[in-house]
Amino acid sequence: xxxxxxxxxxxxxxxxxQKFLQTAERLPEWHQRIRVGRFAAFGFLLVDVVTDSEKxxxxxxxxxxxxxxxxxxxxxxxxxxxxxxxxxxxxxxxxFLIDNLAEYWTPRFYENYHTIFQTAxxxxxxxxxxxxxxxHNQQRELNKxxxxxxxxxxxxxxxxxxKLDLEYQVAERTAExxxxxxxxxxxxxxxxxxxEQLIQSEKLAGLGELTAGIAHEIQxxxxxxxxxxxxxxxLLDELKAERTKAKEKRDEELENExxxxxxxxxEKINYHGKxxxxxxxxxxxxxRASTGKKESINLNTLADEYLRLSYHxxxxxxxxxxxxxxxxxxxSLPKVNIIPQDFxxxxxxxxxxxxxxxxxxxSTHPENYVPTVTVSTEQIGQTIVISVTxxxxxxxxxxxxxxxxxxxxTKPTGQGTGLGLSLAYDIVTKGHxxxxxxxxxxxxxxxxxxxxxDPS
Numbered sequence: 001x002x003x004x005x006x007x008x009x010x011x012x013x014x015x016x017x018q019k020f021l022q023t024a025e026r027l028p029e030w031h032q033r034i035r036v037g038r039f040a041a042f043g044f045l046l047v048d049v050v051t052d053s054e055k056x057x058x059x060x061x062x063x064x065x066x067x068x069x070x071x072x073x074x075x076x077x078x079x080x081x082x083x084x085x086x087x088x089x090x091x092x093x094x095x096f097l098i099d100n101l102a103e104y105w106t107p108r109f110y111e112n113y114h115t116i117f118q119t120a121x122x123x124x125x126x127x128x129x130x131x132x133x134x135x136h137n138q139q140r141e142l143n144k145x146x147x148x149x150x151x152x153x154x155x156x157x158x159x160x161x162x163k164l165d166l167e168y169q170v171a172e173r174t175a176e177x178x179x180x181x182x183x184x185x186x187x188x189x190x191x192x193x194x195x196e197q198l199i200q201s202e203k204l205a206g207l208g209e210l211t212a213g214i215a216h217e218i219q220x221x222x223x224x225x226x227x228x229x230x231x232x233x234x235l236l237d238e239l240k241a242e243r244t245k246a247k248e249k250r251d252e253e254l255e256n257e258x259x260x261x262x263x264x265x266x267e268k269i270n271y272h273g274k275x276x277x278x279x280x281x282x283x284x285x286x287x288r289a290s291t292g293k294k295e296s297i298n299l300n301t302l303a304d305e306y307l308r309l310s311y312h313x314x315x316x317x318x319x320x321x322x323x324x325x326x327x328x329x330x331x332s333l334p335k336v337n338i339i340p341q342d343f344x345x346x347x348x349x350x351x352x353x354x355x356x357x358x359x360x361x362x363s364t365h366p367e368n369y370v371p372t373v374t375v376s377t378e379q380i381g382q383t384i385v386i387s388v389t390x391x392x393x394x395x396x397x398x399x400x401x402x403x404x405x406x407x408x409x410t411k412p413t414g415q416g417t418g419l420g421l422s423l424a425y426d427i428v429t430k431g432h433x434x435x436x437x438x439x440x441x442x443x444x445x446x447x448x449x450x451x452x453x454d455p456s
Contacts, residue, residue, distance in 0.1 A: 013089070017068045026078065030071045037067045065089055091127065095120050221272035228265040228272075235262050294337045299377055300329040302340065303347055303386060307375050310351040314359070321371075323358055328376035336384060336452060342427045349420040350388040350448045351375065357392025357446060382454045389447040395440040403438055428452075 015038075017023070023031035069089045239258045242250055307325055315321055351373065358371035374389040395403060404425040428436045428450055440446040 013065075013068050017071060023071055026075060027071050030074070034067055034071070218276050221276040224272040225269050225276070228269045232262050232265040232269070235265070294339050296335040297338055297340050297343075298333075299336050299338075299384065299386065300331070300333060302344060303327075303329070303375050303377060306344060306347040307351055307373070310348055310355060311373075314352070314355050318359070321355075321359055321362075323355060323362075323371035323373055326372060326374040328374065328378075330378045333377055333379055333384065334454075338432055338452070339427075342431055346424040346427050346450070347386075347388070349424045350450075353420070353448075354388050354390035354392065354446070357390045357394070359392075361392045379454070384452045384454060386450040386452070387447055389445065391445040394442040394444050394446055395438070396442050400438055400440065404436075 017034070023034065072089060235258050239255060239262075242255055242258070304327060307327065311323065311325060354373045355371075358373060362369060362371045370391075372391050374387075376387045376389070378385050404421050425436055428434045432452060434450060434452040437449045437451070438446070439449065
């Protein structure tokens with residue numbers, strides 16, 4: 001049974017080739033032929049063993065090798081290691097063919113070189129085994145690479161799907177954010193428009209109070225002008241009547257007295273006319289739109305004018321209101337470079353609030369209470385300080401931090417926009433590089449202190 005071992009090797013090789021080349025998927029017809037060949041070879045081998053002829057095994061062995069070699073040859077381009085498998089089978093078949101021919105055709109030669117033939121067959125077996133192991137390892141490595149590549153492709157597919165999903169989510173979120181942005185932009189524009197209307201309302205409210213103050217302040221000199229004008233007309237009528245008398249009946253001393261009185265009246269008319277003119281000129285200058293240009297201004301005069309105008313403006317709305325006004329002005333105070341219109345609004349806001357606070361407290365009729373508003377100026381070191389103090393209702397501690405915030409007001413609804421102190425804060429800090437501070441005790445009073453850089 002010299003062919004038993006090679007026959008078994010060929011039989012095993014059939015199974016190896018089927019799995020290695022995956023003939024069931026790639027060559028289904030040859031896969032079926034190999035299965036049939038394997039069963040047929042097993043039957044022939046059984047007959048050869050039973051008959052002990054050893055004539056059936058060799059051709060069946062070579063048939064099995066051919067059956068294995070053909071699929072390897074057919075798949076040499078499709079399967080990377082099929083060519084290696086083919087060249088593993090061919091030497092095995094050639095060596096065994098030569099051995100078989102030599103054994104039957106030249107038995108004496110074969111007998112003399114039997115060892116060489118056996119060695120050659122052993123070498124071919126070992127070589128075939130090594131090639132099979134190499135092919136198997138290469139195929140396994142190739143399968144790993146294919147699996148890795150397939151995994152990478154799957155990962156890439158998953159990533160691509162996630163990427164598309166993220167892109168969709170980003171696009172959806174971008175559209176949502178864009179919509180929100182447009183809505184916020186519209187809301188902001190609406191808020192700006194509302195804010196501008198409120199600021200304009202605040203300015204108009206201040207202008208109304210200022211106008212009332214100007215009207216009341218200018219009324220006194222106009223009353224004097226009117227009164228002295230009427231008296232002067234009467235004196236002129238009296239003088240005219242005296243002049244119509246005969247010369248011997250005229251009282252020259254009376255005429256001189258009348259002329260002296262008329263002269264004094266004209267001086268007083270001129271004085272109060274100039275006083276009214278200066279009030280109108282000054283207040284128009286202070287109330288006109290801001291040019292943003294700083295001017296050298298006497299701060300004491302500006303503060304005094306706005307104190308009186310604010311008081312008379314409040315009196316024009318409430319005739320029953322009375323308050324004491326104190327001024328403590330530093331007469332040595334240098335002129336200050338400020339924007340008169342803007343800084344006038346600051347003073348008007350602070351003084352208006354002070355009068356509002358004392359009016360609110362006086363409405364509760366406290367005993368021995370005298371509503372008082374005090375405006376003072378002084379130079380402290382390298383700064384100039386303007387203070388507006390009242391003994392009104394004061395501000396609660398929890399509200400002090402909000403007092404300069406836009407739209408915040410302690411006044412009842414409809415009586416304040418909440419922009420006066422906010423505008424004052426911006427004008428002082430941003431427009432003039434100064435500071436504005438609040439000191440207040442609830443139920444006792446409030447002081448607003450403005451600090452400006454020394455102009456020198």
